[in-house]
Amino acid sequence: MQISIQQKEKPHLERGMGIWGATSANMLTMIGVGPFITIPLALAAMGGPQAMLAWLAGALISLCDGMVWAELGAAMPDSGGPYTYLLEAFGPRSWGRLFSFLFLWQAIFVGPITIASGGVGFAEYAGYLMPWLHGWHVVAVAVTVCIVNTALVYRDIKSIGTLSIAMWLVVMGTIAWILFGGVTHFNPALAFSFPPQAFHLSAGFFAGLGAASLIALYDYSGYFNVCLIGAEVRNPGRTIPRSIILSIVIVACLYLAMNISIVGVIPWQHAMTSKAVVADFIQHLYGTAAGQLVAALILVAAFGSVFALLLGYSRVPYAAAIDGRFFSAFARLHPTKHFPTFSTIILGLISAAACFLSLSDLISYMIVLQIMLQFLAQCAAIFVLRRRKPASERPFSMPLYPLPVVVAMVGWIYILAASGVKFVLGGLLITVLGALAYFWRAKQSGSWPFAASSGVE
Secondary structure, three states: OOOOOOHHHOOOOOOOEOHHHHHHHHHHHHHOOHHHHHHHHHHHHHOOHHHHHHHHHHHHHHHHHHHHHHHHHHHOOOEOOHHHHHHHHHOOOOHHHHHHHHHHHHHHHHHHHHHHHHHHHHHHHHHHOOOOOOOHHHHHHHHHHHHHHHHHHOOOHHHHHHHHHHHHHHHHHHHHHHHHHHHHOOOHHHHOOOOOOOOOOOHHHHHHHHHHHHHHHHHHOOOOHHHHEHHHEOOHHHHHHHHHHHHHHHHHHHHHHHHHHHHOOOOHHHHOOOOOHHHHHHHHHHOHHHHHHHHHHHHHHHHHHHHHHHHHHOHHHHHHHHOOOOOHHHHOEOOOOOOEOHHHHHHHHHHHHHOOOOHHHHHHHHHHHHHHHHHHHHHHHHHHHHHHOOOOOOOOOOOOOOHHHHHHHHHHHHHHHHOOHHHHHHHHHHHHHHHHHHHHHHHHHOOOOOOOOOOOO
């Protein structure tokens, strides 16, 4: 069932989130539990502390791609983000319909997968405090995290902004503790004990760098969360670009410092095999009670990332529904607090169901699907919009254009090539199914490319 609402009749979202709320929501999405569980994976992928190169590569790709998001988000501050960007860039009456539908299609998969990865990460890290957690217990904890966060997101944007800042403060406090421990106990001989041939530019080196960079990009992912709630951001032309760039720069510095701090205290050969490396790090410095405390704080970070992710992705089907291109139920808003109700509940429930997948598969499928159906398409959209509408107002115009777009595209293609055949084929299958679903729906509704010659869509 579809809806058709004229612009003047559309319900409105409230612009209640400022720069600090937006930046904290981005950073909560980015940090979460990711770096606390993936540092050993990156070290193992590259076989030593030269894995720091992957964090730098991830930061560069994220910063360049962030400028793409910043320019598009500032110019089109609507809910759903890329749904609007792709529709506008490639034409609302032609290819833009297909590309925006494919973004929505992948969001229905990627949103719950990404949210579930935070829930599963929470449950796995909880095993440090509760060693008896295994099997179905881990799944039950992850599902519970998704359900509780659905209840928390089910509220107005102003209180969500306040809650985001509170969770952000807990996350920053945890990282500050880690960095303090690293600085006061730092051993350069451990931190920079590179293995032989660590920087030999072989095929193995680049394969390892690609695998570690994919992990790093999972940890950086989320700097664009503000674009998904663009219609609820105050002064979006300034707030959206600033929150994106601030998030990336701050998190990149924190990740690099945290990695160096850990391998400067724990030999990287031991760190790469740890299941809870940060908790082991703090326990090594301050004892068992301190290790348990930092594990609890990391769980708060993981919980906060699920919260921020659900907030952003719940707005994507809402944006499509309000335009009459998705099921009308997703367009429902709370009558007094003005937030998407049905969309929030459905995304929360699907995310809970996705918690039955493994964390490694969740991460790989998330990145591959986003590259194939979102990131590369948005980079192309910048070129199209700049060519088709050169005089359009741009509240934020990326510096050194087109260099950041080119770097982002090359980076995404490199990561895609390093991700593995299994996940690329899975992404291609979902893409083909999405295209078939679009054309079937277009045939039923008589829209492009099956629109009548009269132009009725």
